[in-house]
Amino acid sequence: MSILPTEVLFHIFTTIDGAGEGSRDQRRESRATIAAVARTCRAFKEPALDVLWKNIDGIKPLISRFPQGVVGKTAQGKLTLGRPPFAEEWKLLEQYARRVHSLTIKEFHLDQISDEVVQALVSTPSSALLPNLRRLEWWDDRDCFFPLLRILLVPTIRSLTLRGYRSIRWDPSFAKSALLASIGARYPSVREFNCTFDSEENSDVLSKAVCDWHELVHLETGVLNTQALAHLASLPSLKSLSFTSYNLAADTQPQSIPIFTSKLDAVSITVPSHSHLHRCLRNIRFFFSCRTVSLCIGCDPQEFFDLSNTPDLIISFSECFSPVLEQLIVESEDHAYNESLDSQRFAFSFDVIAPLLQFSRLTVLDLTWFCSLDVDDEALKYMAQAWPQLEKVNIESGPWHSLALTSRTFTGLVHLIKHCRHLDYIQMRFAACPINTDIEPFSTTTANEDLTLDVGISPISNPIAVACQLHALLPNMRSVMRYEWNDDDEGRPPFEEEWDQVDCYLRVLTESAKIREKRQAK
Known part of the structure; x- marks a missing residue:
């Protein structure tokens, strides 16, 4: 008998499994450790197997549980079955299938199995292939695998992702519409649904599924009608919403x-135009x-x-x-x-x-x-004072903005650094010319130790002076980001040579500062 309760053992093995979430080698090593523990004694076996089989990728791990005489490979290297499994062989697979709570299937997983495997799985003697499945991610567009998808869908599903593998959207088809038409009523316990089915003609089908769910927490989907949005607005459980309008x-x-009064954390809306x-x-x-x-x-x-x-x-x-x-x-x-x-x-x-x-x-x-x-420097100052918590700001980017004249100067950048003390990223075009460092706002602005600056294609004069003033404000900055000129663009980006000089000066200044700090520390 184990001196530790099963729940404690499960927690320990889960911690070991989580330690391997880094590289593939670490993942393999942590799972090998749990498998070795499972073989140590009978008390460890069940909780260890529960952890090993809780989350799996593809169907191949399950099929490999059939006896060697049943499982084989085709000439193309696909996993296949030499004959249909017998009842006792299905029971062997079920010992592992009942432990699976999370399954991810992508296109290449399905390419690894033959038609015989799919036909056998959809004919499983049990009512469900994975009776305790909680999360299913299905990343494939092909309708020919829909019978397998249907056998994987069970009432215990809480999180469901349906997407194409090469495209984030699920390409519309009659088979997909037929599935979505009944998915809400058949699987009412869904809390998270992720299916970008961008077809305005099928919005009623998708909306009907959404209206059948009353405990949704996260929803990312395609076109929804007003009825579905009104239903979502009534759900106190909803925390994030992404849809197409x-x-x-x-x-x-x-x-x-629809009036949303619940405490949503995030909303994402895709529309075809400004007017929409x-x-x-x-x-x-x-x-x-x-x-x-x-x-x-x-x-x-x-x-x-x-x-x-x-x-x-x-x-x-x-x-x-x-x-x-x-x-x-x-x-x-x-x-x-x-x-x-x-x-x-x-x-x-x-x-x-x-x-x-x-x-x-x-x-x-x-x-x-x-x-x-x-916006000029004064307007930028007013904006910075109104948004003191800013961490990332992107006012404009790309060559199209940058080829026009700008009324912003180095002073506007200083206003942002002074009033937004949490800034770690700025993307903004401005006229980079030296300013008077003895007066406001430069004289009262504290240096920001860690900030990335993207200047797009900003006009610049006197690169040495600009680099020195940037170093005073941003002492750890070794270079600035700029707009990346495409191969199709003619010539070189405007002011590229001047900003290259700024980068060289910034590297020299930061290295010199490090040397001074080391000498002062002795």
Whole structure:
């Protein structure tokens, strides 16, 4: 008899297993240790096997439990079965299958097994192949493997991921729609669902599944209709939400606008254009303590050069989200979107983003895909004072912004460093010219020991003086990041030689400072 309870042994073996989460060799070594322990005595065997089989990748480990005379390999090296397993052989496999709580299957896992293996698994004598499965990640798009997927889905499922292997999206098909049509009712205990099924035609199928879940905690999916969003708004358990929105205005009445009052931690919305995002924010209200907001905006050709609604969009955004917001990240699905921001008529002033100043807890701010900002040093100072918790700030990037003139100077950068003491990353274009270090704000700004600076394609004069002043503010900085010129771009990036000089001077200055510190320490 073991002197330790089974629960304690399980915890010990789990700790050993967790110690191997580094390299593949460490993982193999930790699992070999647990396997050796399982063979030591009968008391150790059960909890050790529970740990070894709790999380598996692919079907191959299970198939390998069949006797050697049953399992074989094809001429192509795939795992196959020489004959259908007998009842007693299935019972041997079930001793391990009941221990599996988490299963990940990717495309290459399925390529390792033959059709005979799939046919045998979907004909298992038991009602479920893995009766205690809690988490399933299925990374494959092929409909021919759907019978295997269906046999893996059991009522105990809590976390379900359905994606393509090469693409994050699940390509639409009738078989997938048929599965999603019943998945909510058949597996009501799902807490986490991850399936980006971006098909507006199938949004009702996906939305029906979502409406059947009443204890969702995390949801990442495709197009949802207003009914599904209203259901999600009523769930107190929901903590993170990611979905695609097209035109909610088509089926939304004022009295049926979804109002989120639960304490969501994060929300992510993908829309095809600025105007769709504007309509989405008008027809949904996120009155919750949301800390992270991610917006992915597509490039509708009809609106490509029409960003005139950006000011109204930012106002809608400020009215839709709570002042406790900490991270605002705006991205685009099309890099060419930068070109539309190159137009001077879309270089918006400080007044456009003023509604965002209420989010005083912001730690991450990325506005590069919202608009191009033409803000001077004083406006940048006001922004820095309004967002003192900033850790990462990205105001603009890429060559399209940088080829235009800028009203920001080195002084604007100093304002950010002075008022945002937690900053560790700045991406901003500015006119890098030496400033007077004996007056405000430079004279009262404390050095930041650890900050990464990306200057894009910033104009610069007097690289030696700029490097010295950067070193005074950022003593550990050895180089600055710049826009990476593509092979298709003609010539060399503007001001590349000057910024190369800055890098050389920064390396000399930091090495000299280290030598001084060592001498003073003696």
